[in-house]
Amino acid sequence: MSLNIRGYAAQSATTPVAPHAFERRDPRADDVVVDILYCGVCHSDLHQARNEWGNSQFPMVPGHEIIGRVSSVGAGVSKFKVGDMVGVGCMVDSCQHCSSCAQGLEQYCLEGGATWTYNGIDRRDGLPTYGGYSERIVVSDKFVVNIPDGLDPKSAAPLLCAGITTYSPLRHWKIGKGSKVAVIGLGGLGHMGLKFAKALGADVTLFTRSAGKEEEARRLGAGHVVLSTDEAQMKAVANQFEFILDTVPNPHDLNPYLATLAVNGVHCLVGQLQPLDPPVSAGAVISGRHSIAGSGIGGIAETQEMLDFCAEHGISADIEMIDIQDINDAYERMLKSDVRYRFVIDIASLAKSA
Structure with a gap:
């Protein structure tokens, strides 16, 4: 059964990001279902929501700096278990066999590029991908990373892109x-x-x-x-x-x-x-x-290396927490460079839009 999800979406390049209900795909055997706790706000979210790069698909649920807890795993998943604190970054799939993917450079996948966390097309079922401005996400276990115990999950969110x-x-x-x-x-x-x-x-x-x-x-x-x-x-x-x-x-x-x-x-x-x-x-x-x-982002193995490095050295992003209802104001503040240095959405605030 598909998962019915609450989130926020842009319906067009000229409308505000607003409450939106949509369906996630049925979890597959290699999938991890993550209840989202926090989602960072990236400048690319603004570019994409306003179609400034000319490739936006609507409705669009932005967000690719995702922190959450595993709520279920598929039968083929052994790396993660229910309750794990995990992250999902800018991509959720790749061909996994081209020369780039074989080197752990999934972000440079040579067969159609990586499948992006939002504003992309799932390479297995052809459905749109939707991001982290939402309560839950379904992701292949190969594109999920562990959040080390030493990292504060709120300020860890922007690490997954910035x-x-x-x-x-x-x-x-x-x-x-x-x-x-x-x-x-x-x-x-x-x-x-x-x-x-x-x-x-x-x-x-x-x-x-x-x-x-x-x-x-x-x-x-x-x-x-x-x-x-x-x-x-x-x-x-x-x-x-x-x-x-x-x-x-x-x-x-x-x-x-x-x-x-x-x-x-x-x-x-x-x-x-x-x-x-x-x-x-x-x-x-x-x-x-x-x-x-x-240089773009890093591959999944390097992203995990980076998170472990951050935990070892006490590094995290400087953030300002916001409710999701304030996302459009946050976009306007980003345009004015009025943020030190990254907005992070408390996804629990979605309940206020119910």
């Missing part, structure tokens, strides 16, 4: 003790980037356009703060960084930052999906054998 999006490139480019790393932007992604780079042993600098963020940046792990609009400050850090983690979600000029890369340095984009504007100077790339790179 956390892994910043952890994965730092690990891929082997950032460690003594690495000179810069983070551009101090938002939901940027504040996690500072925490991870610091915990990995790097010498960390924050690039920001906003004066007055030094104390906050140092609290989060930055050893240095550079005002990117100040030419003298930018010149003072020329040729320094082996790795720049660029978390800015909108088009911005990369050229000033490329001048701060050391020889063989990498400027990695994790926030921006639009075309680069203004154009990048090829000379700035060639002259120092610099690379402009990009």
